Amino acid sequence: MAVLTTPVTVPRTVLLKVWEREGLGEPPPVLGADDVYVPLTVQRDYDQACMQVLAGLGLAEGETLTREFRVALRVIAAPSRELYCWSGNGRRFSMSTAGGEAVAMQVQGDLVVLVGFDERHLMRDFVAELPQYRPARGPALHVTRAEFEQRDEARESIAVGGQDAMTQLARLMKAEREDSHQVYVGAMNGDRYQRSKPFTVYDLRDHGRVVTFTDGRGDIHCLPGTTDNLASSFAATWQAMR
Incomplete structure (x- = not known):
């Protein structure tokens, strides 16, 4: 070096x-x-x-x-x-x-x-x-774009304790945040620079750290913010840019 x-x-x-x-x-x-x-x-x-x-x-x-x-x-x-x-x-x-x-x-x-x-x-x-913060312990959540566009139904489900992925995601997004971090991945593809859509890392007071992002189809993913999940998500984005 x-x-x-x-x-x-x-x-x-x-x-x-x-x-x-x-x-x-x-x-x-x-x-x-x-x-x-x-x-x-x-x-x-x-x-x-x-x-x-x-x-x-x-x-x-x-x-x-x-x-x-x-x-x-x-x-x-x-x-x-x-x-x-x-x-x-x-x-x-x-x-x-x-x-x-x-x-x-x-x-x-x-x-x-x-x-x-x-x-x-x-x-x-x-x-x-990234600041040290405990990762969330819940499951990985995956919500299609169509499900997200019907999220008004999820709001009703929250009130009655629904546990489907959309409802859990909506509940996390309403949770109190201690901090948030927006991450971008960039890479050269041939002679052209490419930048990813943002990854958002939320440090949630009552739940822990999660990382959220959308894929190429517009589907939404929310994973516990472990070191491995963060690293693998960023690395997969680089692979997709090739």
């Missing part, structure tokens, strides 16, 4: 500026857009100030980014595989791999932490970044 063997913390605005300077295209979703307005009259001074910040972090020498930092940025900009997540508490993070390199990125407010990791552990490390 040749990139960022130790974590570095970069101001988000500085990272967005160097992203633009390097011509890397749209910033990654977890990084967001640059909302800092810099007048043209001070643009050069602002650019130099950003490079000085990077130089102070050991990520640039004068006006030139270090090789390790440049490689890390390109892994994030053009990943062969990636996972990224938004949590309800405002935490955002991603893990990306490309060309045998792998980079993790965490965003908290205006600070971004970048570090390399072993690409062989992409799935394990990503799932481990």
Whole structure:
């Protein structure tokens, strides 16, 4: 592994500026857009100030980014595989791999932490970044799109203690949440980047963690949020993208 063997913390605005300077295209979703307005009259001074910040972090020498930092940025900009997540508490993070390199990125407010990791552990490390929470103990629930479109009947069934999959799913979706996490899977398919529909991980106070998602037919699945269920669901999505 040749990139960022130790974590570095970069101001988000500085990272967005160097992203633009390097011509890397749209910033990654977890990084967001640059909302800092810099007048043209001070643009050069602002650019130099950003490079000085990077130089102070050991990520640039004068006006030139270090090789390790440049490689890390390109892994994030053009990943062969990636996972990224938004949590309800405002935490955002991603893990990306490309060309045998792998980079993790965490965003908290205006600070971004970048570090390399072993690409062989992409799935394990990503799932481990989710806050620890006990998995739900109920069965896996599978509801067809047609059943979901008739969910008004499920609401009536809840009131009388119904136990069919639609009723159980509706009950879980009404349960009190302590946190939620929206996860996307991304991968290159040939020369085209593909992104999955969202997986939503709910941490339910009285039930535990579940993961919900829809498949290509629009059917809905809700599984106990175990490490194995999370990893296998994300991996199956990568397989489907091939």
